[in-house]
Amino acid sequence: xxxxxxxxxxxxGLDVILHEDRACPIVAVNLWYHVGSKNERPxxxxxxxxxxxxxxxxxxxxxxxxxxxxxxAGATLNGSTNAxxxxxxxxxxxxxxxxxxxxxxxxMGYLLPALTEAKFSNQRxxxxxxxxxxxxxxxxxxxxxxxxxxxxxxxxxxxWATIGEVADLQAVQLDEVHAFFxxxxxxxxxxxxxxxxxxxxxALAVVDQYFxxxxxxxxxDRVSASASLASNVRLVLEDRVELPRLYxxxxxxxxxxxxxxxxxxxxxxxxxxxxxxxxxxxxxxxRIATDVSASQNSREIGAFAQLTATAAPGRTLxxxxxxxxEEIARVAADGPTDAEIxxxxxxxxxxxxxxxxxxxxxxxxxxQLNAYNVFIGDPAYFDRDLERYHAVTRASLQQAxxxxxxxxxxxxxSIVPDGRFDLAVPDSTPAVVG
Amino acid sequence: MTLRxxxxxxxxxxxxxxxxxxAFPAIRKSTLDSGLGVWSVYHPQVPVVSLMLLVRxxxxxxxxxxxxLAAITADxxxxxxxxxxxxxxxxxxxxxxxxxxxxxxxxxxxxxTTALSRFTDRVLGLMADVVVRPALRDGDFARVxxxxxxxxxxxxDIPSAVADRAFLKxxxxxxxxxxxxxxxxxxxxxxxxDDVRAFHASAIRPSVSTLIAVGDCAHDDVVRFAxxxxxxxxxxxxxxxxxxxxxxxxxxxxxxxxxxxxxxxxLAVIARPRAPQSELRIxxxxxxxxxxxxxxxxxxxxxxxxxxxxxxxxxxxxEKGFTYGARTAFEFRRMPGPFVLQVGVQTAATAEAIQxxxxxxxxxxxxxxxxxxxxxxxxxxxxxxxxxNFETADxxxxxxxxxxxxxxxxxxxxxxxxxxxxxxVDDISRVMQHHLDPARLTTLVVGDIDAIGQDLxxxxxxxxxxxxxxxx
Numbered sequence: 001x002x003x004x005x006x007x008x009x010x011x012x013g014l015d016v017i018l019h020e021d022r023a024c025p026i027v028a029v030n031l032w033y034h035v036g037s038k039n040e041r042p043x044x045x046x047x048x049x050x051x052x053x054x055x056x057x058x059x060x061x062x063x064x065x066x067x068x069x070x071x072x073a074g075a076t077l078n079g080s081t082n083a084x085x086x087x088x089x090x091x092x093x094x095x096x097x098x099x100x101x102x103x104x105x106x107x108m109g110y111l112l113p114a115l116t117e118a119k120f121s122n123q124r125x126x127x128x129x130x131x132x133x134x135x136x137x138x139x140x141x142x143x144x145x146x147x148x149x150x151x152x153x154x155x156x157x158x159x160w161a162t163i164g165e166v167a168d169l170q171a172v173q174l175d176e177v178h179a180f181f182x183x184x185x186x187x188x189x190x191x192x193x194x195x196x197x198x199x200x201x202x203a204l205a206v207v208d209q210y211f212x213x214x215x216x217x218x219x220x221d222r223v224s225a226s227a228s229l230a231s232n233v234r235l236v237l238e239d240r241v242e243l244p245r246l247y248x249x250x251x252x253x254x255x256x257x258x259x260x261x262x263x264x265x266x267x268x269x270x271x272x273x274x275x276x277x278x279x280x281x282x283x284x285x286x287r288i289a290t291d292v293s294a295s296q297n298s299r300e301i302g303a304f305a306q307l308t309a310t311a312a313p314g315r316t317l318x319x320x321x322x323x324x325x326e327e328i329a330r331v332a333a334d335g336p337t338d339a340e341i342x343x344x345x346x347x348x349x350x351x352x353x354x355x356x357x358x359x360x361x362x363x364x365x366x367x368q369l370n371a372y373n374v375f376i377g378d379p380a381y382f383d384r385d386l387e388r389y390h391a392v393t394r395a396s397l398q399q400a401x402x403x404x405x406x407x408x409x410x411x412x413x414s415i416v417p418d419g420r421f422d423l424a425v426p427d428s429t430p431a432v433v434g
Numbered sequence: 435m436t437l438r439x440x441x442x443x444x445x446x447x448x449x450x451x452x453x454x455x456x457a458f459p460a461i462r463k464s465t466l467d468s469g470l471g472v473w474s475v476y477h478p479q480v481p482v483v484s485l486m487l488l489v490r491x492x493x494x495x496x497x498x499x500x501x502x503l504a505a506i507t508a509d510x511x512x513x514x515x516x517x518x519x520x521x522x523x524x525x526x527x528x529x530x531x532x533x534x535x536x537x538x539x540x541x542x543x544x545x546x547t548t549a550l551s552r553f554t555d556r557v558l559g560l561m562a563d564v565v566v567r568p569a570l571r572d573g574d575f576a577r578v579x580x581x582x583x584x585x586x587x588x589x590x591d592i593p594s595a596v597a598d599r600a601f602l603k604x605x606x607x608x609x610x611x612x613x614x615x616x617x618x619x620x621x622x623x624x625x626x627x628d629d630v631r632a633f634h635a636s637a638i639r640p641s642v643s644t645l646i647a648v649g650d651c652a653h654d655d656v657v658r659f660a661x662x663x664x665x666x667x668x669x670x671x672x673x674x675x676x677x678x679x680x681x682x683x684x685x686x687x688x689x690x691x692x693x694x695x696x697x698x699x700x701l702a703v704i705a706r707p708r709a710p711q712s713e714l715r716i717x718x719x720x721x722x723x724x725x726x727x728x729x730x731x732x733x734x735x736x737x738x739x740x741x742x743x744x745x746x747x748x749x750x751x752x753e754k755g756f757t758y759g760a761r762t763a764f765e766f767r768r769m770p771g772p773f774v775l776q777v778g779v780q781t782a783a784t785a786e787a788i789q790x791x792x793x794x795x796x797x798x799x800x801x802x803x804x805x806x807x808x809x810x811x812x813x814x815x816x817x818x819x820x821x822x823n824f825e826t827a828d829x830x831x832x833x834x835x836x837x838x839x840x841x842x843x844x845x846x847x848x849x850x851x852x853x854x855x856x857x858x859v860d861d862i863s864r865v866m867q868h869h870l871d872p873a874r875l876t877t878l879v880v881g882d883i884d885a886i887g888q889d890l891x892x893x894x895x896x897x898x899x900x901x902x903x904x905x906x
Contacts, residue, residue: 023479024825025454061444065752067742072811073450074818093818095451102448110444125755125780132710133758133778139591197454209442242587274524284521287577290584312584343528350531350550357480357826 001352003382005369006200012216013188016207017369017379019195021359027196027203028360029090029100031108032370034191035184036084037164038157038223038301046127046164047172049081051180053123055088060110066103073099080362081162084300085374087367091360094197098206104192105210108185112178120174128170131163139241140415146431147249150233150411151304156225158302186217191373195359195366227251227302229409235431236414236424243290244423245310246317247413248324252305252404255298255375261388262400263305265344267294269336270327271307275343277327278309288315288323300375305405317414317425328405335398348389352382456821458847459830461837462653466661468668469641473834474656475648477827483551483649484827485558487565488835489543490644491637493617494610494769500629502582502617507633508536508543509578514569523564532557538615541768542839543638548828551650555659558645562663570634575627586619590903593706594778597713597880600901604699604876605719605772640667644838648831698876701895704903705883712784712881713776716791718874720773723766723840729853730861731764731869736812737804737862738762738794739775743811745794746775754790756783762795764869768840773870781882785889788877796872804862817851 005019037048056066056079070077073096079088090100135141145161152159192211194203229251253259271278271294282289294307309320336344358364372381413431414424421428459475466472493504512534513520527534532549545565549557589595599614606612645664647656698718721727732740739746739762750760760777775795779787798804804812824830824847837846877895879886890898 021479024821025456026819026822026825062447065743065748068811069447071741071743071815072818074814074820074822076819076822091819091822093450093453093821095453096818098448099450102442102444105442106444122752122755126751126758129711129756129778129780130758132780137593137709137711137778139588213441241591243584273528274521275528280521283581284577287580290581290588310584310588312580313587343525346529346531350533353480353482353550354533354548357482357828359825 001356001383001386003356003365003369005379007373007379008204010187010208010212012212012214014211015191015373016204017191017193017373018198018200018203019193019359019365019369020198020200021195021365022197025094025197026091026359027094027097027100027194027198028364028366029092029097029104030193030195030360030364030366030370031088031104032191032374033086033185034189034220034374035086036082037160037162038083039184039220040157040160042154042160043168044172044176045160045168046162047176047180048086049162049164050124050127050169050172051177052079052081052086053127054115054119054177055079055107055111057119057123058114059107060113061106062103063114066107069099070103075100076361078362083158083162087370089360089362089367097194097198097203101206101210105214108187108190108211109214111185112181115174115177117174120177124169124172127163128166131166135163140239140245142237142239142433143245143247143413143415145433146235146237146413147247147304147306147411149433150235150413150431151229151249151251152227152302156227157223158227158299182217184217184220187211187214188216189220191370193366193369193373195364195369223301225301229411232408233411234425234428235411236416236421236428237431237433238418238421239415241415241417243310243313244317244417244420245308245415246320246425247415248307248321249411249413250305250405250409252296252303254301254303256388259400259404260296260298260303262392262397263296263404265348265389265392266331266397266401266405267296267305267307268344268347269340270294270331277331278324281327282309282320282323286323288312288319317423321412321425325407328401328407331398332402332405335394338394341392341394341397344392345390348386352386450818453818456824459648459824459834461834461844464653464657466640466664468664470660470664470667471644471838472657472660473644473646473838474651474653475830475834476652477648477830478650480827481551481650482548482827483554483557483647483651484546484548484831485554485561486544486546486646486831486835487561488644488646488838489638490541490642490839492539492542493613493615494540495637496610496613496617499621500625501613501621502615503625503629503633504543504637505538505615505617506578506582506622506625507630507638508538508545509582510570510575510630511536511545511564511568513574513578514571515563515567516569520574523560526560527557530556540611540615544835546831554647554651554655555662558659558663562667565638566664566667568634570627570631572627575630579622579625582616583619583622586616586622589616593709593711593713593880596704596903597715597776597878600702600704600880601715601717601774601876601878602772604702604878605717611767611769611771640664646831646834646838648834649827698874699899700876701890701893701898702876702878702901703883703890703898704878704880704901706880706903707882707884709880709882710781711778712781712879712886713778714784714788714791715774715776715878716788716795716875717772717774718871718876719770720764720869721766722768722770727865727869728766730857730865732816733809733812733854733857734798734804734862734866735762735764736815737808738798741812741815745798746791749790749794750777750779750787754783754787756780756787760791781885784879784881784886785893788879788893792872792875792877795870795875798862799866799870799872800863804859806859809857809859809862813854813857816854820851
């Protein structure tokens with residue numbers, strides 16, 4: 001199984017990755033900037049994401065909304081920001097490829113002349129509403145912030161959520177926006193991938209025409225930081241919820257590092273889907289939880305595994321904690337079964353095939369090529385990525401669980417209904433989140 | 435190759451070239467003796483198959499007093515078959531890397547699986563096991579019902595879910611579309627495993643079902659596998675059980691005028707103290723999928739609130755900064771579905787957001803009719819990128835499913851773009867005047883009423899009706 005491509009680097013440092021797939025007359029244009037909230041500093045959080053919004057408000061040669069011409073050409077488009085990167089994409093009919101490249105290159109090369117105080121303050125309001133909608137006014141919405149803050153120390157860039165602190169967002173000044181753009185939004189810090197109905201040579205020529213003359217900026221410094229948990233951190237947070245929910249989180253190996261794939265499969269076999277051990281025990285047999293899930297959240301310079309379970313009415317989070325730790329201990333002691341390893345292998349293979357179905361959007365082929373290029377420096381990593389999952393054995397998975405899902409080095413967060421601190425696991429102290 | 439950077443013309447945007455022709459998927463159809471339709475599209479780009487079993491019977495067929503019966507029946511399908519448990523079934527699916535899902539709407543239940551195409555026959559076998567021969571055991575029912583009661587409890591925490599459910603009730607009352615598929619706590623508590631077994635026997639039948647297979651699998655193979663898997667699905671020999679003694683077909687086909695004609699509530703509120711945002715829903719019962727105005731309504735809605743560059747989103751988000759996003763939709767169903775404007779706005783802006791929304795809904799009908807530029811944009815957004823809806827097996831299967839659910843012709847996809855391109859600005863005004871009636875609009879607010887009550891009083895929508903949060 002392969003994802004074929006060609007890669008070129010323009011004179012200004014822009015990586016260009018091209019993948020031909022002529023089945024449908026569409027092209028995915030996918031542009032990654034290697035900047036995310038981990039490039040922010042304490043007191044200035046939420047910046048990378050706010051900036052993503054500003055990228056849709058017009059640039060020097062098209063100082064109107066970004067959506068209109070592209071939607072008028074039949075495109076879908078979006079962008080997203082996480083801790084490590086910001087991506088922008090359009091999926092256009094192949095006759096409108098040049099339009100998409102014009103638009104993307106104009107905002108890469110000529111954003112600042114069109115960036116006004118009015119646009120800036122409008123989008124800050126929009127982002128504050130995004131924060132209200134997705135965090136503050138959503139049940140359990142602040143849990144992720146509390147976990148990150150407890151897992152990573154205050155000077156570690158994964159300490160804060162990408163959406164940022166309200167006070168920081170309110171304090172941002174326009175000149176900071178300019179400096180941020182100059183530092184991170186330039187060809188040498190970006191990777192452009194085109195996938196779909198293109199001729200690779202022709203497409204490269206057009207890309208060079210639009211992007212080749214944009215000046216490169218300074219090489220961005222690599223961010224480095226480390227985190228460790230010396231003991232158990234036990235927190236509780238009140239929320240407007242009916243049922244209490246328990247979160248367990250551990251620091252784990254970074255994306256693509258040794259143990260990362262093992263923990264991906266381990267979290268699946270522990271808590272994802274009806275075949276998982278914890279679903280069977282907590283939801284199906286004992287019926288003490290209404291749901292359970294887990295994930296290995298792989299990031300560029302670190303990661304964390306998270307396990308979540310909601311208590312059934314009348315059940316306590318302490319009961320859930322006990323059962324969850326028992327099941328983790330069982331995997332740590334005995335490893336998974338052969339059947340579980342085989343199932344994980346088959347599912348990984350199927351997932352990789354499913355990932356080949358679409359050229360664009362979040363997670364499409366263009367996005368995957370950029371992910372591998374930006375994080376590994378090699379778009380061809382698709383094949384080797386699957387091999388990582390095939391290489392997982394009973395012993396390696398057992399060792400990863402024993403080593404990283406350590407019961408004595410974890411963050412435990414109870415989210416309880418307002419005023420019901422008594423429902424939290426014992427020895428919890430109130431968490432503080434923005 | 436040698437690259438040479440040349441100056442590019444930034445004085446104008448490049449015009450897209452001529453559209454490429456695109457061959458829409460050809461649908462092949464067979465019917466098994468039982469009446470089960472087997473439709474397929476050969477789509478071999480990736481060795482994947484998307485299998486969907488559409489049952490044209492959904493939450494609107496819930497018998498009176500049993501809101502949620504269709505949904506819990508659908509949910510029970512994969513809880514075991516024969517002597518196999520839910521876990522056994524899911525292990526069998528997982529061992530094939532298959533992704534299984536059950537979905538329920540007002541008009542249909544859909545059981546779908548995406549799988550590697552080499553497993554098509556085995557996956558169809560498993561799908562038949564759960565759809566045709568589900569165990570529907572008492573013990574599993576008790577557990578699943580309990581989980582759904584917990585889910586209902588949790589939905590009360592989610593402002594958008596509270597708003598969605600309450601709004602359906604406001605618009606439809608006791609009409610079959612008046613409740614969300616999950617139903618109500620009271621109805622679920624009364625329900626029994628016998629209800630589920632009776633509903634399964636009477637409503638989930640081959641004669642109202644279509645199996646859709648899209649992917650790297652030839653039609654003849656799909657039919658052969660379907661016969662092997664579903665061949666014995668035939669309820670003629672079995673005694674037909676009827677929920678509440680009524681025929682489910684007639685329940686599913688209530689006439690349009692079943693929707694209450696009485697004067698609607700203008701303004702309703704559900705209190706959510708200290709909420710940082712208000713969830714708003716504004717709308718009324720509108721049109722069925724079968725309306726001849728379908729294409730014109732799609733374009734009109736794109737202009738009004740159906741895309742990022744729409745009047746409502748530009749006003750509330752890009753001009754005012756009140757929200758992360760606002761949108762409108764005509765929800766097309768077999769019977770008249772709702773028109774809804776939905777948005778979450780910062781608390782302090784609630785009344786102004788309602789006022790601006792109502793103005794937009796009114797203006798497009800005549801005071802500020804769609805311009806030719808807006809028409810061109812809305813039309814282009816729907817037509818120029820149409821081919822991208824046919825890229826993956828899942829997308830195509832969903833598209834084909836619409837044909838089966840709404841009785842649309844085989845050439846529907848090919849006819850779509852020309853039909854949209856025929857829409858004129860006069861059509862936009864006409865369909866908006868006809869299908870969007872400001873006098874009938876109901877506005878629902880889920881938010882911090884203590885903070886916004888006075889502002890709401892100035893809206894001229896009469897005294898707000900206060901609904902308790904757990905009244906539905």
